[in-house]
Amino acid sequence: MEWIALANPSRFLALAERLLPWLAAATALAFAAGLYAAFFVAPEDYQQGATVRIIFIHVPGAWLGMLGWAIMSVAALGTLVWRHPLADVALKTAAPIGAAFTFVCLVTGALWGRPMWGTYWVWDARLTSVLVLFLMYLGLIALWRAIEDPARAARAAAVLTLVGAVNLPIIKFSVDWWSTLHQPASVFRVGGSTIHPAILAPLLVMALAFTLLFATLYVSAMRNEILRRRVRTLRLLQVHAAQGA
Amino acid sequence: MTALAALLLRDMRLAVRVGGGALMGVLFFLLVVTMVPFGVGPDLKLLARIGPAILWIGALLATLLGLDRLLAADHDDGSLDLILMGHAPLELAVAAKALAHWLTTGLPLVIAAPLFGIFLNIDGSAIGIVALTLLVGTPALTFIGLIGAALAVALERGGLLLPVLVLPLTVPVLIFGIAAGDAAILNAAPFGAPFLILIALTLTSVVIGPVAAAAVLRHGLD
Amino acid sequence: MTRRQRRLFLIGTGVGVLAIAAALVLTALRDSIVFFNSPTDLVQKRVEPGTRIRLGGLVKTGSVIRGGNLGVRFAVTDGNKEIAVAYTGALPDLFREGQGVVAEGALDGAGLFRADTILAKHDENYMPKEVADALKRQGHWKDGYGAAAAGSAR
Numbered sequence: 001m002e003w004i005a006l007a008n009p010s011r012f013l014a015l016a017e018r019l020l021p022w023l024a025a026a027t028a029l030a031f032a033a034g035l036y037a038a039f040f041v042a043p044e045d046y047q048q049g050a051t052v053r054i055i056f057i058h059v060p061g062a063w064l065g066m067l068g069w070a071i072m073s074v075a076a077l078g079t080l081v082w083r084h085p086l087a088d089v090a091l092k093t094a095a096p097i098g099a100a101f102t103f104v105c106l107v108t109g110a111l112w113g114r115p116m117w118g119t120y121w122v123w124d125a126r127l128t129s130v131l132v133l134f135l136m137y138l139g140l141i142a143l144w145r146a147i148e149d150p151a152r153a154a155r156a157a158a159v160l161t162l163v164g165a166v167n168l169p170i171i172k173f174s175v176d177w178w179s180t181l182h183q184p185a186s187v188f189r190v191g192g193s194t195i196h197p198a199i200l201a202p203l204l205v206m207a208l209a210f211t212l213l214f215a216t217l218y219v220s221a222m223r224n225e226i227l228r229r230r231v232r233t234l235r236l237l238q239v240h241a242a243q244g245a
Numbered sequence: 246m247t248a249l250a251a252l253l254l255r256d257m258r259l260a261v262r263v264g265g266g267a268l269m270g271v272l273f274f275l276l277v278v279t280m281v282p283f284g285v286g287p288d289l290k291l292l293a294r295i296g297p298a299i300l301w302i303g304a305l306l307a308t309l310l311g312l313d314r315l316l317a318a319d320h321d322d323g324s325l326d327l328i329l330m331g332h333a334p335l336e337l338a339v340a341a342k343a344l345a346h347w348l349t350t351g352l353p354l355v356i357a358a359p360l361f362g363i364f365l366n367i368d369g370s371a372i373g374i375v376a377l378t379l380l381v382g383t384p385a386l387t388f389i390g391l392i393g394a395a396l397a398v399a400l401e402r403g404g405l406l407l408p409v410l411v412l413p414l415t416v417p418v419l420i421f422g423i424a425a426g427d428a429a430i431l432n433a434a435p436f437g438a439p440f441l442i443l444i445a446l447t448l449t450s451v452v453i454g455p456v457a458a459a460a461v462l463r464h465g466l467d
Numbered sequence: 468m469t470r471r472q473r474r475l476f477l478i479g480t481g482v483g484v485l486a487i488a489a490a491l492v493l494t495a496l497r498d499s500i501v502f503f504n505s506p507t508d509l510v511q512k513r514v515e516p517g518t519r520i521r522l523g524g525l526v527k528t529g530s531v532i533r534g535g536n537l538g539v540r541f542a543v544t545d546g547n548k549e550i551a552v553a554y555t556g557a558l559p560d561l562f563r564e565g566q567g568v569v570a571e572g573a574l575d576g577a578g579l580f581r582a583d584t585i586l587a588k589h590d591e592n593y594m595p596k597e598v599a600d601a602l603k604r605q606g607h608w609k610d611g612y613g614a615a616a617a618g619s620a621r
Binding site: 043044045046047048049051052055115116117118119122181183184185186189194195196198199200 | 558560561563569586589593594595597600
């Protein structure tokens with residue numbers, strides 16, 4: 001089967017039905033391994049002690065919160081350039097999931113910051129830009145809810161998504177450009193990771209688990225949205241038929 | 246070119262005449278500036294310290310609240326369709342409309358800011374600097390708000406949604422505008438760097454705002 | 468101008484304006500925007516007493532004196548200048564000598580920085596305690612470890 005064939009919603013539905021059980025199982029396995037490693041295998045940090053375990057949730061949450069917007073930006077191009085309905089669905093369903101992961105990142109970060117920094121929240125560049133990402137997710141969800149016609153809502157949301165994508169590099173590089181309270185990048189940086197392998201390995205397993213969870217939620221949300229649109233179309237047809245009779 | 250000039254003049258006339266919103270922005274600005282001291286209490290030193298922030302928040306709200314009708318009004322009376330079909334590129338046409346809006350709403354705010362600064366106990370030279378940051382920064386607010394104005398047409402109802410969408414995008418402008426304004430109050434804060442970034446934000450939004458707004462109009466109206 | 472030429476002209480102008488904006492940002496970043504000021508900044512700018520600022524740097528080793536009632540005094544240094552800080556209250560877990568710290572407050576008339584909030588800055592190094600100890604024993608301990616923000620508190 002060619003990739004382009006997936007763009008057909010029916011083909012996507014068929015694939016999603018086959019894929020979802022496997023994705024869900026893989027997610028459960030990865031979380032079992034990741035959580036076990038995070039709580040029982042990973043050593044305590046030489047300075048933070050046990051609090052370091054929060055990063056196993058905080059960092060993947062941050063990555064996927066940003067990945068959500070990146071996926072939406074690609075989908076937005078699909079909506080604007082090809083006007084493809086599946087791109088609309090992909091654009092709409094990523095927003096709540098991305099918002100949820102960003103929320104997890106913000107909450108766990110605050111819980112880590114209280115004992116480590118001495119405050120739940122500071123207005124430094126990294127924290128502020130992530131909060132802006134979260135607010136933009138909420139605004140986008142509100143926009144989807146405000147326009148009735150899904151195709152029109154998709155095009156309006158697509159433009160806003162692309163404008164908001166400017167925020168992604170700002171989040172990533174805020175710790176390099178400004179002297180923030182938030183620590184600089186420690187995994188993806190020039191010269192290799194500054195996290196000891198014993199802590200990095202559980203982090204990467206947890207990142208895999210979070211990514212699988214994201215994929216599971218995303219595929220099932222897209223399936224639900226396609227079905228919801230079919231129901232809507234059927235209802236409209238019913239009404240038209242009733243009026244015609 | 247003449248079409249754009251005509252559009253600019255038309256919008257400015259509409260704003261100034263009866264039913265227009267030109268002075269409403271300044272009045273709203275005055276009210277925000279008046280309300281804050283009641284909330285803060287009679288602490289003149291504190292007022293002076295947060296003065297630039299109050300002026301900026303007031304300017305931000307005054308600019309955005311008037312924007313939801315910028316394109317929606319034209320959509321209602323049909324002139325937006327003429328603009329869409331016209332020869333002038335849509336990006337330039339909406340930019341001209343945004344410029345007219347800034348000249349009739351943003352610029353009066355900037356001119357009024359030194360006067361309102363007195364209410365907030367900001368002293369002479371500092372008022373000038375805060376007004377300068379507003380002069381440079383408020384066009385960014387208008388042009389970012391232009392995206393919201395275009396979305397309001399697609400929404401067919403503006404209300405609170407427009408600020409919800411647009412305010413997060415204006416956060417950088419607010420941060421650097423107030424950072425530069427604070428330099429006038431606290432001598433510890435640097436002025437040059439945030440001011441340069443404020444100019445950069447204005448230039449960026451002058452390009453991105455009209456392009457995004459035109460895209461919304463083209464894609465949202467058929 | 469034809470339609471095509473006008474389009475190109477428009478796109479060119481737009482890209483040009485964006486390029487100017489990028490150049491301005493890069494110029495501004497050289498004069499970095501800071502979440503906090505270093506002790507050297509504070510001395511150079513001659514900040515007036517009573518002005519609220521954030522002071523950032525390393526807690527000077529051997530300078531921490533704990534008084535009664537959670538009172539503490541220490542010196543914040545950037546390797547060049549140092550400033551004495553007084554603070555009363557609970558300190559964050561990561562506060563220790565040689566670590567990065569950000570203090571919010573104001574200078575008093577005598578040049579003492581009276582902080583009302585102390586934030587500890589963490590660095591990007593994560594390692595188990597045993598590894599940290601082993602590194603120290605073997606003499607591979609880099610100055611960067613534990614000395615959070617040594618680079619950014621310049």
